[in-house]
Amino acid sequence: MTLAEIEALDHSDPLHHKRAEFDIPEGLIYLDGNSLGVLPRAVSGHVGNVVKQQWGHDLIRSWNLHGWVDLPIRVGAKIAGLIGAEADEVVAADSTSVNLFKVLLAALRLRPERRVIVSEIDNFPTDLYIAQGVSHLLGGYELRFVRKDQLEDALDDRTAVLMLTEVDYRTGYLYDMARLTQLAHQKGALAIWDLAHSAGAFPVHLNRHQADFAVGCGYKYLNGGPGAPAFLFVPRRHQQAAFPFLSGWMGHQAPFAFVPEYVAAEDIRRLTVGTPGVLSMSALDAALEVFADVNMEEVRQKSLQLTDLFIELMGPMAARYGLELVTPTEHARRGSQVSYRHPEGYAVMQALISQGVIGDFRAPDIMRFGFTPLYLRFADVWAAVERLDQVMRQELWRDPRYSQRAKVT
Numbered sequence: 001m002t003l004a005e006i007e008a009l010d011h012s013d014p015l016h017h018k019r020a021e022f023d024i025p026e027g028l029i030y031l032d033g034n035s036l037g038v039l040p041r042a043v044s045g046h047v048g049n050v051v052k053q054q055w056g057h058d059l060i061r062s063w064n065l066h067g068w069v070d071l072p073i074r075v076g077a078k079i080a081g082l083i084g085a086e087a088d089e090v091v092a093a094d095s096t097s098v099n100l101f102k103v104l105l106a107a108l109r110l111r112p113e114r115r116v117i118v119s120e121i122d123n124f125p126t127d128l129y130i131a132q133g134v135s136h137l138l139g140g141y142e143l144r145f146v147r148k149d150q151l152e153d154a155l156d157d158r159t160a161v162l163m164l165t166e167v168d169y170r171t172g173y174l175y176d177m178a179r180l181t182q183l184a185h186q187k188g189a190l191a192i193w194d195l196a197h198s199a200g201a202f203p204v205h206l207n208r209h210q211a212d213f214a215v216g217c218g219y220k221y222l223n224g225g226p227g228a229p230a231f232l233f234v235p236r237r238h239q240q241a242a243f244p245f246l247s248g249w250m251g252h253q254a255p256f257a258f259v260p261e262y263v264a265a266e267d268i269r270r271l272t273v274g275t276p277g278v279l280s281m282s283a284l285d286a287a288l289e290v291f292a293d294v295n296m297e298e299v300r301q302k303s304l305q306l307t308d309l310f311i312e313l314m315g316p317m318a319a320r321y322g323l324e325l326v327t328p329t330e331h332a333r334r335g336s337q338v339s340y341r342h343p344e345g346y347a348v349m350q351a352l353i354s355q356g357v358i359g360d361f362r363a364p365d366i367m368r369f370g371f372t373p374l375y376l377r378f379a380d381v382w383a384a385v386e387r388l389d390q391v392m393r394q395e396l397w398r399d400p401r402y403s404q405r406a407k408v409t
C-alpha cells in the first residue's frame with residue numbers, strides 16, 4: 001500500500017474525529033494503549049473539579065451531593081455497554097487481580113463438589129498467581145495449567161472453573177469465547193473471562209456467550225489512567241448465589257446501618273469491598289465518555305485494518321531482520337495488538353522508543369504493538385514502520401544503553 005492510499009484511509013475513517021478527544025504528545029506514535037491508554041482530554045478538567053469543588057469545597061457532603069457512593073455502579077454501567085452485559089451486571093472496583101480473587105472464589109463455591117481449575121500456562125501471570133493463592137487458601141484443588149491446544153482435553157467432569165484471558169497478552173491470540181464457554185458448560189464447569197485486552201478494544205458479548213463471570217482492566221483500552229479501578233461482571237442468574245468472601249461493608253445490604261452481622265447486598269454491589277477511590281474512579285468515569293457515541297463494530301473494523309496494514313508493511317523488514325510474527329493473521333483469532341519475536345527485542349524496542357514510537361516488550365523475547373482505533377491514524381502505522389526500519393537498518397539498538405533493563409518493562 002502506498003502512503004497516498006494510506007492517507008486516503010484516514011480521510012474516510014468514520015472514527016477519525018475521535019483523536020481530537022485525546023491529549024497525545026506532539027510527534028509521538030503511541031502503540032502501547034493496550035498497556036496504558038492515553039489521556040482523554042475531558043479527564044483533567046473533570047478530576048480538577050472533583051478535587052477542587054467536590055472534595056475541596058463540598059467535602060463529605062459529596063458522597064450524596066455528587067453521588068460518590070454510587071460511582072462504582074455508575075461507572076460499571078458504562079462499561080457494561082461495551083462488553084455485552086446489562087447495566088446492573090458490572091461494577092467498577094479494586095484491581096483486576098483482586099476482582100479475579102473474588103469471582104474465582106464465588107465461582108468455586110457454585111461447584112463445591114469439583115476440585116479442578118483449568119487455565120492456560122501462558123495466561124497473564126497474575127491470573128495464574130491468584131488461582132494459586134485461592135488453591136492454597138481452600139486446599140485440595142488441582143490447578144491444571146495447560147497449553148492452548150490442550151485446553152479442550154483438560155476439561156472434564158471434575159472441572160469446576162475454566163479461567164482464561166480472552167486475548168493472549170503476549171501474542172494477541174483471541175480465544176473463541178462462545179466455543180470455550182460452551183465446552184466448559186458441557187462439562188458442567190463455569191467460565192471466567194479476563195477482558196484486560198478486550199474491553200474497549202472490540203465488541204465483547206458476555207451474555208450472548210453465556211459467560212459466568214468476567215473481570216477486566218480500567219487503564220488499558222478504557223483509558224482510565226495509571227492504576228485505574230478495574231471491573232467485574234456477574235450475570236443476573238448468578239448474583240444471588242455469588243458468595244462475597246471479601247465481605248466488606250460496601251458490599252453489605254445496608255452499609256450505613258452499622259450492624260455487626262454481615263448480610264450481602266442483593267445485587268452486584270455484594271462484590272464490592274471497601275470505600276471506592278473517588279479520584280481515580282472519577283478519572284475513569286470521565287474517560288469512558290469517549291465511548292458514548294462510538295460503535296464498537298466500527299472500532300473492531302478499524303482495529304483489524306490497522307493491524308492488517310502493520311503486518312503488511314512489516315513483511316519485508318520482518319523477513320530481512322528475523323522478526324517472527326507471533327500474532328494470528330486470521331481475523332477471528334486476532335485481538336488488537338501485533339507481536340514479533342526477536343532475540344534482541346528488548347534493545348530494539350528501547351531504540352524504537354527513543355525514535356518516538358512507543359510499544360513494549362514482554363519477556364522472554366516479544367515486541368508488542370498495541371493498536372487503539374480511537375486515536376491512531378493509518379499514517380501513524382506507516383511512520384512507525386519507517387522508524388523501526390531505520391532502527392534495524394542502522395542497528396541503532398546495538399547502543400548498550402538500550403540493553404539496560406529498567407524495573408518496569
Ligand SMILES: *Cc1c(COP(=O)(O)O)cnc(C)c1O
Pocket residue numbers: 095096097098124126127165169194196197217230
Ligand atoms: C493487565 C492485566 C492484568 C492487570 O492486573 P492488575 O491487578 O490491574 O495489576 C490482569 N490480567 C491480565 C490478563 C492483564 O493483561
